[in-house]
Amino acid sequence: xxxxxxxxxxxxxxxxxxxxxxxxxxxxxxxxxxxxxxxxxxxxxxxxxxxxxxxxxxxxxxxxxxxxxxxxxxxxxxxxxxxxxxxxxxxxxxxxxxxxxxxxxxxxxxxxxxxxxxxxxxxxxxxxxxxxxxxxxxxxxxxxxxxxxxxxxxxxxxxxxxxxxxxxxxxxxxxxxxxxxxxxxxxxxxxxxxxxxxxxxxxxxxxxxxxxxxxxxxxxxxxxxxxxxxxxxxxxxxxxxxxxxxxxxxxxxxxxxxxxxxxxxxxxxxxxxxxxxxxxxxxxxxxxxxxxxxxxxxxxxxxxxxxxxxxxxxxxxxxxxxxxxxxxxxxxxxxxxxxxxxxxxxxxxxxxxxxxxxxxxxxxxxxxxxxxxxxxxxxxxxxxxxxxxxxxxxxxxxxxxxxxxxxxxxxxxxxxxxxxxxx
Numbered sequence: 449x450x451x452x453x454x455x456x457x458x459x460x461x462x463x464x465x466x467x468x469x470x471x472x473x474x475x476x477x478x479x480x481x482x483x484x485x486x487x488x489x490x491x492x493x494x495x496x497x498x499x500x501x502x503x504x505x506x507x508x509x510x511x512x513x514x515x516x517x518x519x520x521x522x523x524x525x526x527x528x529x530x531x532x533x534x535x536x537x538x539x540x541x542x543x544x545x546x547x548x549x550x551x552x553x554x555x556x557x558x559x560x561x562x563x564x565x566x567x568x569x570x571x572x573x574x575x576x577x578x579x580x581x582x583x584x585x586x587x588x589x590x591x592x593x594x595x596x597x598x599x600x601x602x603x604x605x606x607x608x609x610x611x612x613x614x615x616x617x618x619x620x621x622x623x624x625x626x627x628x629x630x631x632x633x634x635x636x637x638x639x640x641x642x643x644x645x646x647x648x649x650x651x652x653x654x655x656x657x658x659x660x661x662x663x664x665x666x667x668x669x670x671x672x673x674x675x676x677x678x679x680x681x682x683x684x685x686x687x688x689x690x691x692x693x694x695x696x697x698x699x700x701x702x703x704x705x706x707x708x709x710x711x712x713x714x715x716x717x718x719x720x721x722x723x724x725x726x727x728x729x730x731x732x733x734x735x736x737x738x739x740x741x742x743x744x745x746x747x748x749x750x751x752x753x754x755x756x757x758x759x760x761x762x763x764x765x766x767x768x769x770x771x772x773x774x775x776x777x778x779x780x781x782x783x784x785x786x787x788x789x790x791x792x793x794x795x796x797x798x799x800x801x802x803x804x805x806x807x808x809x810x811x812x813x814x815x816x817x818x819x820x821x822x823x824x825x826x827x828x829x830x831x832x833x834x835x836x837x838x839x840x841x842x843x844x845x846x847x848x849x850x851x852x853x854x855x856x857x858x859x860x861x862x863x864x865x866x867x868x869x870x871x
Contacts, residue, residue, distance in 0.1 A: 450692070459524035466517035466714075469510030473865040477507035479703050492709035496716075515714030533713070534558040541712035549708050560746065571645075574599050576761030577789065581754050584641070585631045585741075587778045590622045591754045593644045594782045597621070597654060602790060609826040610659050615786070616806050616813055616827070617657040619779050623808040624669030626750075630740030634747045637740060662831045666808055673738035674809055678723045678752050681777065683770035683846045687856065693768040693848070695755035697777075723749035752777040758785070765850050767795075772864070773843035779805045780843040788849055795849040796859045803843060806832075 472480070480487065480497065484504060487493045496513070497505060505511050519538065526532035533542060539555055546553045571579040571592030579595060581588025597618045605611035628640040643649045656668075663669070681699040688694075700706075700718040708717045724747075725737035741750045754777060755770040767788060771777040780803055787798035802818040813832040815824055817839075824834045844864040850856050860866030 455529060456524040459520045463517050463520050463524070466513040466520065469512045472505045472507055472509045472511065474507050475864045477505070477509075480504055483703050486704065486707050490704075490707045490709075492711055493704060493707055493716075495711075496709050496714070513714055515711070517714075519713040519715065530563075534561060538713055542710055542715075545710040545712050546708075546717070571596055573758070573789070575789075577758055577766060579756060579758050581756040583632070584629045584637060585748050585750045587626070587629075587750075587752045587754045588756065589629070589641060589644050590626055590778050591756060591781055591785075593625070593650070594618050594622050594778070595785065597650050598786065599790075601654060602786070608820065609823055612804065612823050612827065613659055613662075613830060614657055615783070616804065616832070617662065619782075619806045620662075620669045620808050621653050621656070622778070623675070623775075623806070624666060624671040627671055627673035627675040627738040628740055630738070630742075630750055631748045634744050635740045660830060664811055664831070666811070669808055671808060673725075673736055673740075675725070675738055675741070675750065677807075677809075678750070678774045681753060681772040681774065683755065683772050683844070685768045685770055685846045685848050685858070687765060687768060687848045687850070687858075691764060693757050693765045695757060695768050695770040697753040697755045697770050697772070699751075699753070699772075720749055723751065754778055754781055756781060756785070758789070765848075767847065767849050769845065769847040771843060771845045775807050776805050776843040779803075779807070780845055784845050784847060788847075795847050795857045799845045799847060799859045799861055805837075805843070 523532045528536045568580040569588035683697045686694045706717045706719040724743040725741040752775045758767040760766045771780045784798045787793040802816040804815040812835045813827050814835045844861040848858040858868040
């Protein structure tokens with residue numbers, strides 16, 4: 449629909465990687481090591497990852513994926529495009545792989561699955577800026593809610609602690625409402641969408657935020673249901689020479705997805721079913737699961753993904769941003785956006801700054817190493833339970849910022865291996 453490259457050209461770099469070998473970076477090596485038991489318990493993952501000597505690949509090694517390369521070549525050269533997998537020559541064997549593993553996917557299921565074009569979430573911000581992000585079951589509406597709640601509200605914060613408290617309370621209110629969201633094709637979420645985008649509701653929420661105290665009651669933040677925590681993801685951001693931008697977030701959910709590789713295609717299958725809520729399973733606090741996110745045929749689960757593009761009054765890209773990191777995606781994206789747009793941090797400073805997170809479940813203020821120690825101490829005095837996050841806490845931002853016509857900067861988060869390239 450957009451772009452100038454042919455369909456086949458899109459696959460060439462990935463096919464080459466699969467054939468020549470994919471380098472094992474430090475992050476992947478760590479994940480392979482921590483999931484060794486799962487890998488060895490899966491015949492298909494073992495065939496993909498273990499060496500002839502039955503050893504795990506280490507940092508600096510390469511793994512080749514010839515079967516996946518073959519599959520990508522078939523799709524690249526097909527007149528059916530991606531439907532070659534869903535209703536073409538690859539379908540029968542792919543479905544049989546799943547059913548051999550105990551799955552219930554049918555050919556009809558694959559045929560009915562389609563990528564959807566949807567209207568974006570739009571949020572107007574100060575300075576003539578406009579945010580565009582993904583609609584539910586993604587979390588763009590929560591990101592817009594957080595940014596609009598804090599837009600102009602952080603300017604008069606007198607201390608870093610006061611600013612941190614206001615942002616944290618905004619996170620808590622957003623995650624309290626998150627449990628009402630789901631796939632709008634299967635559940636009526638019009639009421640919560642109207643609330644989250646309403647000026648009156650945003651101002652009413654702002655009046656509930658205190659600089660000196662917090663609440664431990666999830667219902668104070670509007671939560672009636674307990675949301676599930678999602679996981680994983682990878683993100684890419686592209687800014688083209690003509691000014692077009694694209695942000696894409698993808699995932700197999702947990703590490704190595706369902707721990708199953710389709711032997712006919714070389715594709716690792718996801719475990720996105722884990723992102724649905726299940727009836728009759730209350731959480732530790734006795735809060736019931738969210739009906740908006742109960743599983744149904746053809747339904748998409750709730751996700752924290754919020755790939756986002758922010759443009760100026762002329763429609764030129766000001767910031768293109770996305771994140772990996774499960775439920776920390778939304779808060780991380782909000783923090784970096786706030787620092788870059790409103791506090792004059794360049795994109796490297798904004799991405800590298802120590803982050804904090806609160807998702808209401810659990811009821812704790814989580815923060816990274818490197819934060820001024822007075823802030824978690826102060827947050828504790830306000831009433832927050834605090835927790836310092838470990839090295840592999842999961843959030844990883846990718847972003848490109850544009851200030852003026854020709855000043856473009858990009859940064860790939862140091863928290864995971866990644867890269868920035870320009871031409």
